[in-house]
Amino acid sequence: MSAMLLAAGSAPTHEAVVFWILAPIAVIGALGLVFARSAVHAAVLLALVMLSLAAFYTAEAAPFLAVVQVVVYTGAVLMLFLFVLMLVGVDSADSLVETLRGQRVAGAFIALGFAVLLIVALAGTLGSFHSHGLAGAQGEKGNVVAIAELLFSRYVFAFEATSALLITAGLGAMVLAHRERTAPRRTQRERMLERVQRGGAALAPLPGPGVYADHDAVDTPALLPDGSVALTSVPEYLQIARVDTRADAVDRELEAGA
Amino acid sequence: MSSESVIHTPGFVPAHGVFVLTFLLVLIPALSAAVLLLGGRRTNAWGHLLGCAAPIASFVIGLVLFFSLLGKDANDRQVDQHLFSWIPAGSFRVSVSMLIDPLSAVFVLLITGVGSLIHIYSVGYMAHDPDRRRFFGELNLFVAAMLLLVLADNFLLLYVGWEGVGLASYLLIGFWTYKPTAAVAAKKAFLVNRVGDLGLSLAIMLMFTTFGSVSFRDVFGTASSAHRGTVTAIGLLLLLGACGKSAQFPLQSWLLDAMEGPTPVSALIHAATMVTAGVYLIARSHPIYDVSNDARVLVEIVGAVTLVMGAIIGCAYDDIKKVLAASTMSQIGYMMLAVGLGPGAYAIGILHLLTHGFFKANMFLGAGSVMHGMNDEVNMRRYGGLRKVMPVTFWTFAAGYLAIIGFPLTSGFFSKDKIIEAALDKGGPEGWILGLVALAGAGLTAFYMSRLMIMTFFGNRRWAKDVHPHESPSVMTSPMAVLAIGSLIAGGLLVLGGSLQHFLTPSVGKSVEVGVHTIAPAVLTALTLIVIAGGVAAAWWLVARKPVPVEQPLNVTPVTWAARRSLYGDALNESVFMRPGAYLTRALVFFDGRGVDGAVNGFAAMVGGTSARARRSQTGFARSYALSMLAGATVVTAALMIARVG
Amino acid sequence: MSPDYYLYLSAVLFTIGALGVLIRRNAIVVFMCVELMLNAVNLSLVTFSRMNGNLDGQIIAFFVMVVAAAEVVIGLAIIMSIFRSRRSTSVDDANLLKY
16 A cells, blocks of 8 residues: 555556546545535535545545545535524525626636647646656654654745744634624523514424324324424424324324223 | 129128127117007007107118218228127027128118108108007007018028018008908008018928028028039028019019008009118029029019009009009119119119109108098099199109109109119120110000109199098108109219229128120110100100090900909919918818817717717616626636646 | 556646636536646656656645545535536536636
């Protein structure tokens, strides 16, 4: 395994297999990200791409980066995206109509040209390049130790600077997301008064589900003292036929019993 | 050539003693003009007095300098007063210097003497004009410029004076600014003069390239050693300038129209002085004409042609001033003929110039007096029988009349006959043609001047209803009387003992009496008198026997018809120059408006249109900017690739 | 298969991300496409580190991840505060630089 990891030159077959399976998946995921209608779908597809990239890092003798990719990037950054999507609204979908004339055509054309250009340039330059592999750089120390040695000796200043950057970013997020209260916070007393004056609302706390019922599942409604079903005890989205069937079953049992 | 024509080189003596006053001759009238013109209405009360005092002061100084010159030895009579260096530009050095020598001295006396008399006359003539002060200011300006012209010692300074008199002439012809005809006439005079000025300025430029200098001393000193063709060209260009200023053919059309100005202006500028500037120029530049025979012959021809033209035109006009103007044109033709005859005859031309100054100014002032009494009427068909009513005017005018026709012993007798004699003495076909032309001109002169006298002072009274002719005040008649005396005796005095010719020798070369005359002088004189008598008789026959019709008769000979139209001079100018010029300017305006402006405006519109389209790319959307960024990145990558590969 | 193929893959992913930035209007999705581009670059960095035989590429990729994390934090906070006032996350809203 480490032989595969440390070998460079032309990649061994295992690596080729990994590449040729995951590369199309990454590309399709990227395309899906770009063309997905719902933003949440796009986020999930981005997660797919990032995970396949983590696999690539592993194949290329960069296990530390692979783990960081999964933990930081996919785990933290992408989840942050999802949280914001939640706050902004998951149904804020783009309409498919393009408002700028010719943007799609021109964009596709130029992007294609750019890709072709890059690939041709790379192919032309790298034709005779012999890749060295990381055996010399890492050797017996292992990837993490080697990175640590570099990070805390040569690049320690950049390291400290990025830590300052992270602190600043945190502060910035707090400042930006802060909402000044324009009115004082409604106290519990005020909310209660409001609720009472609104009228028509039940003043007593809602019964929990399953009280006085023969099951304590979430979708089992509670029974009121007179034996009728308290519909408000079951969450709305569960108020499907089940409630009624359960109520019917209870009625039948009661009838059977009585 | 049977004479020497040499300026006494290098005989320019620097100014000393009383000659340091020379520059005052120009400065005093110039200062007076400045005061009067810039002072404005505040100077109205005493403006005319200052205006008269200035030329009188210059005349006094001129007399002093003249007698000082007489007192000097004949070889020392060219005094040069250097004032200051004007244009020290590399090899082109021009200084403001005054040259007082016999030629310029006689001109100074003529200009300031006759000028002073006309200034005094104007006090009375312009008495009712509210702009009288401005008149005197402009008249003084003229005197200053004319004096500068004759006193300059280099061609560039002469050109300054030349332009100055042109300006003064324009201002004075158009003096009555409310008269549109006067404005048109002033413009015409200026424009035609401009054509002549072009010749003079080209001549000056040619002089500079040929001789390296434009001062008289240098040009005349080396004229004989320069290339003959160049000297001929200079001579022809100078002739062009002279034709413009002296109203000679082909630039004669402005003189008759210039009579729109007040009569004193016509007397001073367009009879006695400015129009003689051309003759002065040619006489002064005689070394050039001595070298180039072709240019000299052309001078003669121009003079002869104009002589006849002026005489024919003068026979047909009814406007008294225009007849006198045509007469001026003709007499200057005589002067040109004289100076074109070559060395030996220059002094004769100058003699005629001086006598003409007297009698023509005299007759113009007389015409002004007649107009003054006849409510400014100029049409002679409305005159008649004024002899009894305006006797002083009649007798002074008669003196001038006798002089111009060449009545024996008057000044014109001496000067004009000498010209005819000198022309015939030239010998060969040239001499015969010119002499006979001059003789015929004398006859025509007698005819039209007699016609003028008869129509104005004799015959039936054809006055308009509200006209009450009266004699003019003495402020006007006194100058006329002085000039009348001059008309009668000046010629004789100047010719006595050949004094003028001898006096002018240092300036214009020796005047030569030819040994063998073509026709004996006595015979010639008799012949001339017969011709003159014939002219007078013809005038009496045609004009005096029947009452003069008040309406101009229309069934006349073709010659009269043409003469009434100035021998189609104006029509020719109009069709050859004016109309093509007008078409050209119209075409150029069209081209400029549509073509040039169109191109510029089209370019501006194109820029505007392009930018209006180009700015639409600024949509404001971040995504289109992102698109252009990506496109740019692609281009840069491609360029790098090509740079690597290529 | 040589490591070059990773580079081609990285180029392809990068252009897909760029295309997404051009085409999508939802600000959060655009941000996700930017993240995709960053990831593609990370992949090419790691590949280059392997090809050159030293770990500098991996170090850089590590820093890229850190900085990207900080950037996402701030960017999303901004998007949220914009959303609070405008109730819309369209990128096309900011077009005041229009001619």
